[in-house]
Amino acid sequence: MADQINSLPLTSICAALAQALAIPAPAQAEKGDRALIDLVRHRTSEGRADRVFMYNPDAIGMWLYQKYTRLFDPVVRHTQLPLPLCSVMPSVTPVCFGSLYTGAQPQVHGIRSYQKPVIRIDTLFDAVIRSGKKAAIVCDPESSIGNIFLEREMDYFAYKSMEDITKKALELIDRDEHDLIVVYHKNYDSTMHKNGTEAEASLTALKENIRDFDVFASAIRDKWQHHDTLIGFAMDHGCHDIDGGCGSHGLDMPEDLNIIHFYGVYPKTK
């Protein structure tokens, strides 16, 4: 059992997010996850979400949740659906986020190694824009997310520091202008590559991710009471330790492929 790979594919999220917003899925997206679709259908006031907020922390493997479960309590409090997923190969950032937001396998979306070209196939962002809705990405300018989804009619906010990214995301929640907001933080990935997956600095980074999700979800709960909002805590891939006290990912192994997303709904109350 230790070598078990999760059965639900990462590629099943994209179409479910589109269906949550009641818009057609991106052209090549695989079938949407039924439990995520049902969550939105049953927990929103009208059976669909008019806001989706995706928080994307980098490289938080499912085994971290299994080993440090209590650290994730704030994530669990804001969500109702934990979704164990199998990421895609190679389990590196642009390949995985490419699959998350196209719903397609790497050979279909075209990024099959650690490169950050603009994805040319249909994405969730294109589907949102076609439906007359507004999307925004808040991230590091050098990040995969900050590059592979460029050249769309949407808002891009790029900052070097985690704090500035968090601040802008909170500002966007305040402004309440975007139907889809994607926020990316690379801090855990950076520290675990440098110091190892369970070094103090890495666990601090993990706690920062959970803290910021708590801050975002609380702000949405308090400020978006006139919206049905789907929120997601959704990483790209996992990680494992290698020689020299460093961490890594990219391999076909449970530590790198098994991830667990958390989804929740804050329904309209006004």
Ligand SMILES: [Zn+2]
């Ligand atoms: Zn990554």
